[in-house]
Amino acid sequence: NAGVTQTPKFQVLKTGQSMTLQCAQDMNHNSMYWYRQDPGMGLRLIYYSASEGTTDKGEVPNGYNVSRLNKREFSLRLESAAPSQTSVYFCASSSGGSDTEAFFGQGTRLTVV
Amino acid sequence: DAKTTQPTSMDCAEGRAANLPCNHSTISGNEYVYWYRQIHSQGPQYIIHGLKNNETNEMASLIITEDRKSSTLILPHATLRDTAVYYCIVRVALGGGNKLTFGTGTQLKVEL
Numbered sequence: 001n002a003g004v005t006q007t008p009k010f011q012v013l014k015t016g017q018s019m020t021l022q023c024a025q026d027m028n029h030n031s032m033y034w035y036r037q038d039p040g041m042g043l044r045l046i047y048y049s050a051s052e053g054t055t056d057k058g059e060v061p062n063g064y065n066v067s068r069l070n071k072r073e074f075s076l077r078l079e080s081a082a083p084s085q086t087s088v089y090f091c092a093s094s095s096g097g098s099d100t101e102a103f104f105g106q107g108t109r110l111t112v113v
Numbered sequence: 114d115a116k117t118t119q120p121t122s123m124d125c126a127e128g129r130a131a132n133l134p135c136n137h138s139t140i141s142g143n144e145y146v147y148w149y150r151q152i153h154s155q156g157p158q159y160i161i162h163g164l165k166n167n168e169t170n171e172m173a174s175l176i177i178t179e180d181r182k183s184s185t186l187i188l189p190h191a192t193l194r195d196t197a198v199y200y201c202i203v204r205v206a207l208g209g210g211n212k213l214t215f216g217t218g219t220q221l222k223v224e225l
Contacts, residue, residue: 004156033212042200042215043157058212090156092213101147102213104156 002026006091006105013081013112021076021108023091029103030096032074033058034066036087037107043090049074050096081112117201122220125195131188133219135201138182145204146177147213148186150197157200157215160186191223 007022025032030051035043035058045058049068063085065077074093078085088109094102118136125131137146147162161168161175163184168175174187188195200218 035215040217042217043213044215045212048212059214088154092156101159101162102149102157103159106156107154109154 004091004093004103004105006089006108008108009106010109011111013078013110015082015112017081018077018079019081020078021089021091021110022073023075023105024073025091025093025103026072027093027095027103028071029093030071031094032068033092033094033102034064034074034076035090035092036060036085037090038087046076046089081110083112086110086112116214117203117216119199119201119216119219121217122222124222124224125188125191127192127223127225128190131186131191131195131221131223133186133188133199133201133221134183135185136183137201137203140181140203142181146175146181146184147202147204148173148175149200149202149213149215150195151200151218152194152197160199162204191221193223193225195221196223197221 004025033048034046037043044060047066049055052071055066067075088107090107091105092102094100148160149157151157161173163175177184198218
């Protein structure tokens with residue numbers, strides 16, 4: 001049981017390049033989330049998907065797009081990377097009820113130069 | 114959203130109980146208190162959650178005051194592997210899904 005799997009684990013981009021961060025969960029969870037964590041900071045929500053077919057903005061959505069491809073997969077796209085997007089990105093999933101826990105992936109460490 | 118206040122850092126001797134406080138004075142009646150921790154730069158790990166009553170699992174105990182304005186996470190016998198950042202979060206439920214609002218947490222250092 002892999003839980004939440006993120007790819008890639010590390011990535012270096014040049015300013016202006018685009019890329020997609022992949023996330024997949026095998027727990028049949030309804031809800032999925034993308035967070036970013038800057039050095040010394042807590043996690044901040046970028047986008048979330050409460051259920052398959054729906055996506056909503058979180059606290060810091062600017063510069064990102066998401067796709068809930070199916071129930072298992074939730075991708076995060078940077079169309080034109082900027083140095084301010086250098087961060088660690090975490091994907092998470094939960095069954096969606098208010099009384100449930102979230103499971104996190106191990107993160108993607110992205111550097112934009 | 115109810116906000117939380119936690120001390121920036123705490124130290125604990127190995128084998129002793131670690132008591133991590135959290136203030137959430139604006140919590141609503143239907144909001145849960147959750148605790149997560151993050152070891153090094155790994156993904157956060159769920160520890161425990163509660164609504165009104167005290168809760169205990171294999172990792173920790175959660176004590177919530179009667180007025181629900183504060184809570185304490187208790188690690189009964191802290192080990193070096195418990196060194197981590199601990200986040201107290203009040204859960205926001207939104208349209209069948211939910212989202213977590215992380216603060217900066219408490220850096221717990223367990224020492225010999």
